[in-house]
Amino acid sequence: MEIYQKRQLLFNNQYNAIRSKYKLVGAIRLLVFLAIICFFYLALAKADTFYLYIVGGAVIAFLILLRIHVGYSWRMRYVQALKDVNRDELSFLEKDERPFEDGSEFKTTEHPYAFDLDIFGYKSLYQYLNRTATFIGKQKLADLLKGKLSANEILENQEAVKELSQKAEWRQEINAYSKLANLDDKSYQRLKKWSETEVLTISKFTRLLSYILPILLGVAIVLYFLLDIEVMGYVISSLFSINLIMTLSHIKYIQRELGGADKIHETIESCSAIIKRIEKESFVTEKMKSYISELNKDSFQASKELKELSRLFEQLETVANIFVMVVFNGFIQYHVHALYKFLDWKKEKGHLVPKSIEIIGEVEALNSLANFSYNNRYYTFPVISEEGKMSFTNLGHPLLNEKKRVCNDIDFSNQRFVILTGSNMSGKSTFLRTIGVNLVLAGIGAPICATKASFFPLPLFVSMRLTDSLEDSESYFYAEVKRLKMIIEQVREESCFVLLDEILRGTNSDDKQSGTIGVIHKLIRENTYGVIATHDLEVCETTNKFPDILINKCFEVEIKEDDLHFDYKIRDGVCQNKNATFIMRKMEIID
Template identity: 60%
Template sequence: MSIYKKRTKQFNESYLSIKKRHKVLGILRVLAFCGIIYSFYLFMRQENYYLLLITGGILIFFLVLLRLHVSMTWKLEYQRALKDINKDEEEFLEDDVREFDGGKEFEVQNHPYSFDLDVFGERSLFQYLNRTASYNGAKKLADLLNEQLLPNEIIENQEAVKELSQKLDWRHKILAYNKMSKIDRSTFDYLKKWSESDVKLVSKKSMYAAYILPGLLLLSVVLYFIESHLIWGYLVSLFFSLNLVLSIMKVKQIQQELSGADKIHETVENYASIFKKIEKESFQSKKMIELVDVLQNKDFRSSKEFKVLSSHFEKLNTVANIFVNVVFNGFWQFHVHSLNSLLIWKKKNAKYVMLSVEVVAEIEALNSLANFSYNNRKYTFPNLSVKQEMSFKDLGHPLINTTKRVCNDIDFRDQRFVILTGSNMSGKSTFLRTVGINLVLANIGAPICATGATFISLPLFVSMRLTDSLEDSESYFYAEVKRLKEIVESVAIQPCFVLLDEILRGTNSDDKQSGTIGVIKKLIHQKTYGLIATHDLEVCEVANDYPDIVVNKCFEVAFVEDELVFDYKIQDGICKNKNATFIMKKMQIID
């Protein structure tokens, strides 16, 4: 039984046990509520003050049950989240069911490599890695996959991913908290906008009134009970009305602070719980220690301060409650005091809000990579080369099922540029994607699908699946030329790794051949590493002119008993067998 299956069973049993107790508490709540109504009804009929005491006792019992029910509801949702997390992983590993967001919204068609390598979308690398539950966590993972990290950042990420991969239970708890928080894009945008907006404190005059008028109201009430004179009754009504009017005048400012955010206090409180979970965990890697230090700033302890912020938001959210609005504001200007407390907190601490939120997002992204590492313990963390060497042993595509995956060695130490030939369907494009996807993983500090690897951190450029653009009146050929221009300009500035698949398909064969050779020569004159796949065997002659830089590799196809047989193993040299005519005859397209 897999670890995920065991954990799914364990959390399902806990969930069912809590669900039974949750149901019992629900029944007791209903009975207690009925008891309150019935005992108060008897008191009204019999005017027996013992019945009033009984009513009060049942009311206290009901409030205790209510609090227990809220706590039990949270525990129930927490166990459900943990159960679902492990169930998803179990189905993912056993049946390749991917119930994870593919990050289509983060796709950029003109990106140097992500669109060509299917980094985002259905069945993409992002979907394979993604174990985030918040919008900003997903965005942080997308940013990682889209950006080029510095060598020291790659090493720090590797250390953090190695450490987090061993903390399965902790990672799942963080993910469960995030799932329950439901931090979507609108919530994230609200917090960002709120923390960056200007702070206009409640005026001193308003605060003086918020203390003096309730004080005068209390004095009037006391005097009315001492001496039931009509004047004190009028004063009670007057001060109550003034408190209420002054509070209502602040409703617009309160609504501006809330900006229509639904139950924002719950989101903030969940963040506080996540911060506490992170702060209490012990870490050894530099990256994780630095992230925890952000949350434990001497001027701002995130778990504590977000708890306070949640309380402020919760109080302001009651502005829509008629009972609280009338009674609490009438006696104490409750919402004026609540607004002032929030604004004072905001003025002092708003700058820390997004810093803390981004820590959780970064940990979500790192946890995704750690989950990938845990699920693929045979993968290797590539060594970052200090001698400008690059090689991969048993390199495979991580998104291809292990039963179908074919791994190959590829070495760029002696020659840094490979011309790859092969017949149709022999595996050229898949191999280019294999190299590209693993370089993307290596460049973010994740393990790669190989048994050994050394790599150089280089900007990656890919030209594989460009499209024409009707909107920009741009042909496929022009789109491809623009990409090639971008690549040539980039390699002139710094060394890059380039993957090109059958370039210049939008022109005639002579232009294509001479253009391809020209591009290769332009690239290799710079410190360029890479592969180019082509059907033009004449292109391979470039290796004869630059034997120290360019090498020919190929994928071959065998004809066995009138059938094509592919082994998808890379070989030295230029391919010899062709299959286009064979396939067309086989399909009776030609004679």
Template identity: 50%
Template sequence: MFYYVKTAENLYLIGGLLFFVGFVFLMRIHSRLSFQKQLLGALLKINENEISFLKREKLPFENGFEFNDFHHPYAYDLDIFGENSLFQNLNRTATFIGKKTLANQLLKLNSNQDILENQEAIKELVSKTDWRQEFHALAIVSHDSKDCYNSLIDWNSVKNNHLPKVLNILSFVLPILFFGFLTAYFITSKTTLLSYLTYIFIANLIILGRALKRIQSEIAKADNIDKIIKQYSLLVKKIETEKFESKKLIELQQKLIFKNTAASSHLKQLSELFSRMDTINNLVTATLFNGTFLFNLHVLKALLKWKEDYTGELKQWIDVIGEFEALNSLANLAYNNPDFVFPEINSEYKIGFKNLSHPLLNPVRRVGNDTHFYPESFMILTGSNMSGKSTFLRSLGINMVLGGIGSVVCASEAKIHPLPVLVSMRLSDSLADSESYFFAEIKRLKQIMDALEEKPAFVLLDEILRGTNSDDKRNGTIEVVKKVIAKKAIGAIATHDIEVCLTTNEYPNILTNQCFEVEIKDNDLHFDYKLRNGICQNKSATFLMQKMGVI
């Protein structure tokens, strides 16, 4: 272009234009290849992480600690969130809404119908390994975060205030006048027209100044939001273009059609509008574009029109992404553990497992147990320390939670009546609330009793009332057991107090005694972690203290 200006040779002009077109073409190729490279890098990382996880070398997934609720009926007791938690082992999400959806799933009980639909959806996704990984890779390269998600939702939730009518009229009149005078100048070459152009240029900037506050409020905290929305559109498109057969996945897919147009197109349009609006932060382009045809004002009008048309659908579209990420995580659990099963769902309060174990234990070393809660509905569990009582209770709780959201469970056979899970296993002193351990435990028991007033539940209690004397503890434990079974609860209580086990004599059709035993062989303790009928007979505390020189 420099040599064209210098020599007026048309060859230089043609060459400049060709090189410019070639540059744009190569940039588009570069952009596409760069994105493909990111996707392949993400796919490589996904598989490296999965292999490391299956080899039990590391746990490279987010642990969801921010979702922990110490007042929740089971989240803290069953290690749903935090280091080495259920969430961390399950989590294959990369967007904030995916992580949030998976966390919310683990904290609630679904209806029987929803559980069955989830099971069907998960079974289908198990077979779509490539699709799941490609979807996960797209989510990873989006670099989504809580701040990005909240910025978009906040923008969407702010009510539209229409621009003044005068501003709307001037946004058309002034650019038309500007280009009209510009055309007239090229035709007539009258210099007086240039002064008119200058006045209109300044008038356009003044008009923009009046709208600047509104523009800035629309794009406040929207850094890189156009890129995030573009990635959302790619994730949505990935769902739209896949063929599904299960009812749940088809229903989720249908939520992505609005006004006979795919949601990915609407999201792509929104991304482009935010990208155009970002030019307001560039002084040169903002001055040039707005002084001539009020570019950002027209983008603002398009943005407000988009919000008016689609504000009710935007959150639903993003929620669909979250639902798919959560289901993909559960499908990944089923894929990694082909020996896990989907439980049979019933409405007859029948709960039973064959070869039940904890899903997070090393499969090489974990020991499964058969257990059922019908016709008897409540178990009194005894056993010495380290014999496996607490692990067994957590296995029951974790698998009831997984079964209640439609996931596979760690058992070779299972049938469950989905029930709310209520647990008192691991509480801590709350110094901030000036609570002792004992008072915190009483509050948790009160929470369980109140919940049982509303409907039956699956209750797990581990060595309750540890903060009082032995007589008080024993009598209190017996009364708790009686009240819990009176409220039609199903579940188990672990205790060291043999006298509590005698309660089964009063309620032989409801209560059952089960135990874990320990054997002393070759001057050492041997645990087989197998559940037995009856009351624990062997004791290990004295032997262990003698062996370690404590007594």
């Protein structure tokens, strides 16, 4: 937390210093502009060329000041972004606020575990982790949380996260640049579509004319002034008009490449800056080094090439400027030549755009995990077991406040399936989510809330929070049966980890009991790992038939001084205490 406080103070001071310079340059620029008007008036009023020389010098000074002013403006925005990064981190750590996007757009009830484990949405795991600022970064983080990685991919991610967690300043720079990039869904889709469209082919004759006609115009102008040939005036106006017509015939191609986007060059330039920071950084892990190799493939330096593309986009965007359009194109077909350079770049290096953006997104996602690791340095990276062992020591829910969090040990190495009992509010559902969320984290290469852990990657399936659907005329019971069917079919295909919370609630007690036992039999018949929570103590007798596979665990509650006391600690065996009747009596629902 201390580093965020120091850096917020640092950037606050930097911002104020830059802002002062920005205002000063702005004031000087205004004075120079007024001087230009004043001396131009004097030049006209007194017919004195001396004042015109002053005007010329003032115009040059104005342009230099404009460039400096724009530079300070960008620097202010960059430092402001760094201030925001540290402010948000402090709000998150000190006030338990969530000033980060929650990924609600990725929420779905169809996913095997995302809805049940609160992976997306308000105060979700995604919101807790998310430090991305571009659309592709958000998408890559969501894909990580919803997907499944191999053991090798998990190890690669773990090493990259460990390395990036030590690069706090670098990560914040990437985040700040990403905030300035404005690479939203629309911009991303537009650039992706642009890179995939066929490169326009311009005939060699048309290209040749675009050089010959401006040269002829230049020769005509020289002859007009040197030889004072009157007919050259008509030649000049004719060639000027032809150049304009040639440019106008290319306008539709320019507009096609621009695609109606506004200031796309700024987005490309920000991407170039991000890529440059990635290229310049020294990495030791294979995953991060592979990104640099990919960016510099085929002898291209992606950051340099993207900066060139940004400049070409900016040149094409000036087609909307009437002065540039008429004067520059009338004399030299400016936008025609800009288009040719643009098309040549696209043909040779167009593949760099989607590749670079994809890498930016992946680095943003890894930075999010690295930030999570940095903020929770006492968390552990689970060991991937080659012997098929899975155990967790002091396992807690990472989204719960550390002061309120209760941690437990759980081992699936001997008996791979747990029947969990406990009275109402004793912590069964929270414990299931604790296991599930930590398995998701472990499966993407992030550290988990435990002091020691070993696991091996398995597909995760959860049935905890199903809903009925009026739209599909689907009852809660039918939705639950459909989920259970999906799980049973999947465990037949491969070994899975399954979390079930009080299944078959939508039926009578006899059906529920026999159905639950039937589901357990089906699951353990295959090589399934997991936990099923139930209130039905009869179900626990199943462990007697399969002692090598099943084990009973429980959460207990104590009634002390006419009040309930929960310790939320898991124990061996079957729950002995009940509290539903006690609570109802205390609330005067029953006598």
